[in-house]
Amino acid sequence: MNTVINWVIDTLNATAVSGFVMDNAYVFPFLEMMHFVGLCLLFGALIVVDLRVVGFAKAVPINRVEVFVRFALIGFAINLLSGALFVVGNSDRYLVNIAFWAKMGVIFVAGLNTAYFVRRIKPQMDSGIPSEELTKGAHVVAWLSLALWTSVIFLGRFIPYVEDL
Template sequence: MNTFLSTVIETLQSSQLNHFVMDNAVVFPILEMAHFLGLSMLFGALLVVDLRLVGVAKKIPLNNVELFLRFALIGFAINLISGVLFVVGDPGRYLVNLAFGLKMLAIGLAGVNTIYFVKRVKPQLHKTHQPPTIGKEAAVVAWLSIALWMSVIVLGRFIPYVETP
């Protein structure tokens, strides 16, 4: 392990926040529940939107489905907060874990996919078509979103089983 990473781990392990997370019997289980709730909101909402973009439930107006994105953002915020607290609470486990690193990569790629959707695809959906027409590009972005978030879920489950010696 390089010295920078060792320093980061040692600094986090000696922080008050680390002691709050690790030394209180209820904090870690509450974080686990919050993380699961946030993930359910995030993935559930995105699944509704993404499946609509690939052609499922075509009779439901796209504007109605887009309302689910609020729940996805709330779920992401819950997961961001609880996830940071997991890392601060046990940095020696997470920061050296391959599954965790791959999970962060998948989240980053999902973020890039989301930015692409917001900047390039979403404006095209509402341009001049009433009702909006959904093209191939939107479907590709939607399938990629589903694949990336499923990867995040699977890699998150791998974290306890990919321990570094």
């Protein structure tokens, strides 16, 4: 396994993208700022949607919070791009880091939760039914979403402080 990871690290380190990210004094800080902006869009939008699904702000029709889903998707796209550039640029830091792999695992589970939300819960929201009439599963999905994305934030903050696998 280590030989595969070492081969991937060596391959990524040899790319022009890696050099661009790591050798330019402005690129990595810019990516960090963009990652933070993406995080704010993603998590901020999810807080609005998930808390509305569980019953907060009942005066707001549940189908009106759908616009925030778009902001969450934009934030996720920004983080996906900036995060991929972090990994390519500094692969020997990330690909051997247990906090990074834990974060990727939690993001995968959050993605499955989101897929369930889109397939099962969003159609209920689109119909305009009140949050009290959403299925019990909708509340579980919303609370799980908040817990998973909070975990992603915490694990991301651990990456600089955790070493090799």
